[in-house]
Amino acid sequence: MRYRTATACRTCAATSPIIATRKSSGTVGRHGDLLDRMLTVPDPETGEKLDDLNIRNQILTFLVAGHETSAGVLAFALYEIARNPEIAAKAREELAERFPGQTHPTIAFDDVSKLRYIRRIVDETLRLWPVAPGYFREARHDVVIGDGRYHFKPGEWVLVLTLQAHRDKAVWGEDAEEFDPDRWLPGRQRDQRAYKPFGTGLRACIGRQFAYHEVMLALAHLLHEFDFEHDPGYKLDIKEQITLKPSGFKLRLSPRTR
Numbered sequence: 065m066r067y068r069t070a071t072a073c074r075t076c077a078a079t080s081p082i083i084a085t086r087k088s089s090g091t092v093g094r095h096g097d098l099l100d101r102m103l104t105v106p107d108p109e110t111g112e113k114l115d116d117l118n119i120r121n122q123i124l125t126f127l128v129a130g131h132e133t134s135a136g137v138l139a140f141a142l143y144e145i146a147r148n149p150e151i152a153a154k155a156r157e158e159l160a161e162r163f164p165g166q167t168h169p170t171i172a173f174d175d176v177s178k179l180r181y182i183r184r185i186v187d188e189t190l191r192l193w194p195v196a197p198g199y200f201r202e203a204r205h206d207v208v209i210g211d212g213r214y215h216f217k218p219g220e221w222v223l224v225l226t227l228q229a230h231r232d233k234a235v236w237g238e239d240a241e242e243f244d245p246d247r248w249l250p251g252r253q254r255d256q257r258a259y260k261p262f263g264t265g266l267r268a269c270i271g272r273q274f275a276y277h278e279v280m281l282a283l284a285h286l287l288h289e290f291d292f293e294h295d296p297g298y299k300l301d302i303k304e305q306i307t308l309k310p311s312g313f314k315l316r317l318s319p320r321t322r
């Protein structure tokens with residue numbers, strides 16, 4: 065595979081000076097951020113530290129993996145909420161209970177874990193619209209999975225298509241295609257093996273908790289502050305780049321009258 069050189073890629077070119085500036089600042093280790101950790105923490109087994117190229121690639125991965133994905137989930141969640149006013153109403157009820165009498169509450173980091181209905185909206189959005197719709201794995205040794213049905217030899221690849229698994233009627237029931245946040249109520253049976261929007265195992269998404277937080281915070285703010293009006297004539301069109309997103313979806317927001 066050919067990689068573009070730093071000079072051919074504007075984002076790469078913008079990233080390298082960030083690393084160089086930090087290194088020459090004499091303040092490495094005092095920022096407590098991810099860049100500090102990548103510059104200072106050695107591999108526990110080899111004792112090696114990451115070189116600059118590796119750090120640059122990590123930063124770019126974070127930018128790409130963390131930006132499109134969360135934005136796509138937010139867009140799909142808004143698409144579903146706009147078409148289901150009763151879901152929007154339930155979410156607003158939850159917010160009103162959490163922030164009684166407050167017209168413009170500051171929804172803080174710690175509030176997020178208490179917004180259980182909004183969490184269910186996000187979980188259900190990630191089920192129907194896993195914006196990173198699959199992931200690959202390579203067999204390290206001879207292995208048989210799926211109750212003896214699938215045999216893989218070392219080096220063989222499998223694509224786990226979450227977009228399909230998340231809509232499998234055998235797992236999710238006859239209403240698998242429907243958007244129903246209450247599917248995620250505690251006590252309702254689910255097979256977690258069929259729900260993998262963030263991948264699985266050691267290489268699963270490192271930004272998962274961050275993503276939940278940012279999507280839920282944004283959603284809670286939008287639901288609390290605005291009424292939504294969508295174009296009833298809009299037909300969902302999925303744009304597939306690295307991730308999925310609803311293409312051409314527009315929402316008119318107006319300040320809520322309370």
Ligand code: HEM
Nearest residue numbers: 129130133134196199261262263264267268269270271275
């Ligand atoms: C809702 C939003 C997100 C979704 C649905 C998502 C989904 C995924 C998936 C499916 C993978 C592949 C996992 C695997 O192969 O098992 C992945 C990897 C990754 N994600 Fe996310 N992601 C999201 C948000 C984020 C955010 C916000 C960040 C960073 C701030 C991030 C950083 C990464 C990184 C660095 C990897 C590669 C991990 C590795 O290879 O070890 N993601 N993500």
